[in-house]
Amino acid sequence: MxxxxxxxxxxxxxxxxxxxxxxxxxxxxxxxxxxxxxxxxxxxxxxxxxxxxxxxxxxxxxxxxxxxxxxxxxxxxxxxxxxxxxxxxxxxxxxxxxxxxxxxxxxKQQTDPYINEKFAIKHDELGELYSQYKKYNDALEQFYKARNLSSRKAEISLKIVDCYQKLGADQKAIKELEKIIQAFPSFETARLRLAKIYVSKNQRQLARQQWEKVLENNPENKKAKDLLRQLDSGKQIELT
The missing domain is CATH 1.25.40.10 (Tetratricopeptide repeat domain)
Incomplete structure (x- = not known):
């Protein structure tokens, strides 16, 4: 009783x-x-x-x-x-x-998406914390763990890209962005980020391809329009 x-x-x-x-x-x-x-x-x-x-x-x-x-x-x-x-x-x-x-x-229980997402959020938070203290390699480890567990793969992948760029590893950042675009072809932010890296490396035609792809998916994307206009006019491209 x-x-x-x-x-x-x-x-x-x-x-x-x-x-x-x-x-x-x-x-x-x-x-x-x-x-x-x-x-x-x-x-x-x-x-x-x-x-x-x-x-x-x-x-x-x-x-x-x-x-x-x-x-x-x-x-x-x-x-x-x-x-x-x-x-x-x-x-x-x-x-x-x-x-x-x-x-x-x-x-080794059956995968539970709810539990996985809780762990992903925590890994994401730890990654953000390491990034704040400029410990980018530690942050990468946490963001990769978060991405493996989370349904927010595109969002977390951009944080991985940020870390690689802060470490000066542009080629790794490019590879990550290419993977994101392959998985999410209409993800405009990833294409714009990739184009920005190409411009910084003076690979303008590769940047053009990304901006044109953005406009194929969304003809009203102002940023892609402006950047293409600057490229065609021969002006210095203003990246923000």
Missing amino acids: VEENNSDLINEAQKFFEKGKYNQAESILNQLILRNHKEPLIFHMLGTIYYDRGKFNKAVRAFKRALEIDPGFTDASVGLSIILNDLGRYDEGKHIFDEAHQRLEKK
């Missing part, structure tokens, strides 16, 4: 939690803890509530408790790694996240 009552309380707390009624949810969750009920979901919800209130240290303890009970609790791992990054504990956050990712792969 006690176990059934605990299950009812968890369900009730979860309903409040999902509706954003954190005060009510917290009250029930604390009751369950006083009963010594060891369910990782309890501590995961508490960790999220504490994080929302800016109580980061309490949130860290709650998420860690969830992982002590169930090391494979993915949501708690992701939540903990996000908080650690917010606190500037980047290496620790990355370690937690990578461990969770490795455990998930070892299980």
Whole structure:
């Protein structure tokens, strides 16, 4: 009977939690803890509530408790790694996240797009963080992982291109852009970026081909029109 009552309380707390009624949810969750009920979901919800209130240290303890009970609790791992990054504990956050990712792969369960996207978002965030600190090789590693897991392949590929350009590796940037265009022929941003690199390398006819392709797909693209006009007039091409 006690176990059934605990299950009812968890369900009730979860309903409040999902509706954003954190005060009510917290009250029930604390009751369950006083009963010594060891369910990782309890501590995961508490960790999220504490994080929302800016109580980061309490949130860290709650998420860690969830992982002590169930090391494979993915949501708690992701939540903990996000908080650690917010606190500037980047290496620790990355370690937690990578461990969770490795455990998930070892299980060899059926691919879950929702879980993959959550991991992709985290890799993407870490890539952005490394980019901010000009650690472009580390950023590349994270962006490649994000792209492999995410459905946002074109968007993340452009971040990979950015890193290669910052590293002065234009040929690698070109190859990445060519792959994007092959997969997404109507992706105008990729074609414009590729044309920009060609202009910087004085390969104007290759740039022309990309601008013309953009206008084939979208005759109203002002940027491609203006750049082609500058090319035909023999003026210096203004790239922004």
